[in-house]
Amino acid sequence: MEFLSTRQVSAKWNITQRQVIELCLEGRVPGARKVDTHWIVPEDAEKPEDGRSLRYCGTTAKIKPFLKWAGGKGQLLPEIRKIYPEELGRSITKYAEPFVGGGAVLLDLLGSCQLEEVYISDSNAELVNAYGVIRDRPDDLSERLYRMQEAYLALDMEGRKEYYYAVRDRFNQLKTGGGGALPRAADMIFLNRTCFNGLYRVNKKGLFNVPMGAYRNPQILDADNLALLSGALRGVRIVHGDYRRAEEFIDDRTFAYFDPPYRPLTRTSAFTSYTENAFGDEEQRRLAEFVLHLAREKGARVAASNSDPHNADPADDFFEEIYDGCVLRRIDATRMINANTGGRGKIKELLITTW
Secondary structure: OOEEEHHHHHHHHOOOHHHHHHHHHOOOOOOOEEEOOEEEEEOOOOOOOOHHHHOOOOOOOOOOOOOOOOOOOHHHHHHHHHHOOOOEOOOEOEEEEOOOOOOHHHHHHHOOOOOOEEEEEEOOHHHHHHHHHHHHOHHHHHHHHHHHHHHHHOOOHHHHHHHHHHHHHHHHHHHHHOOOHHHHHHHHHHHHHHEHHHOOOEOOOOOEOOOEOOOOOOOOOOHHHHHHHHHHHOOOEEEEOOHHHHHHOOOOOEEEEEOOOOOOOOOOOOOOOOOOOOOOHHHHHHHHHHHHHHHHHHOOEEEEEEEOHHHOOOOOOHHHHHOOOOEEEEEEEEOOOOOOHHHOOEEEEEEEEOO
């Protein structure tokens, strides 16, 4: 029996590779099986009748962020969903997410709404590069990560330490030397899965400097999830740059969500830095002005997240002042990344909407 890859099947059936993977996961393609990290499908397999209906809406296979990400919004999705515009998927058919980070909100919307256009961006060049490679070269990325995972897990702790720091050095050389997109993306994902707490932190020179973590059996490759994510990102505009570049995309048919670096609750609480550029109070003010401009001048529905200064100082109304006229909701969150486990408690965060 001859078999085809999921990419070949997607072209044959005229559906996305993501849809093919979902059909395989649901057991709806007779004879399909998984070999190593990839699904293969019998050449003579027929496309299920309702395969086309899987795009964006009603999917059963949940897509997860491909990175652990400080400040990721996975835990807050139940609260964030409450502020999705009612018109989303009807009169609001565009979505923009500058500061995309781990993309939890993006993936939630791609899995639940019919969207005509989607724009994501970030100032972190390596993050944007990884999104692009996942969208355009998922099979090559999976194969590279599979080899790295097999090599790493076969080593003892000392061997893993040597391997980790060799990859970290290579990644920094690729970053500064303009190395290829594929190896940079693979190294970034490997480091994220094996470093301390899954952090992405760079020094003032832009070099990744997080030490190795102590995971016994880290999952470096999730081939199914990468394939699903690749399909979901098809047609998504992925941009490296400042959040202001989103203005030309955003209009009155757009829901935009901004999740910038949070304002520190105290002088010592800032975790610096995800990019080489700081994001202080003046940057927060400029962002608020931009958010209000998009809502008032362009008619967009805009939401933003940030820390709640009231956790440390109930009299600190910084965000009430710069987001004057907006609705500020205080929601419960868990401080997930802190070297001191005693600091991982419940705190309040802000969810800000312009309507």
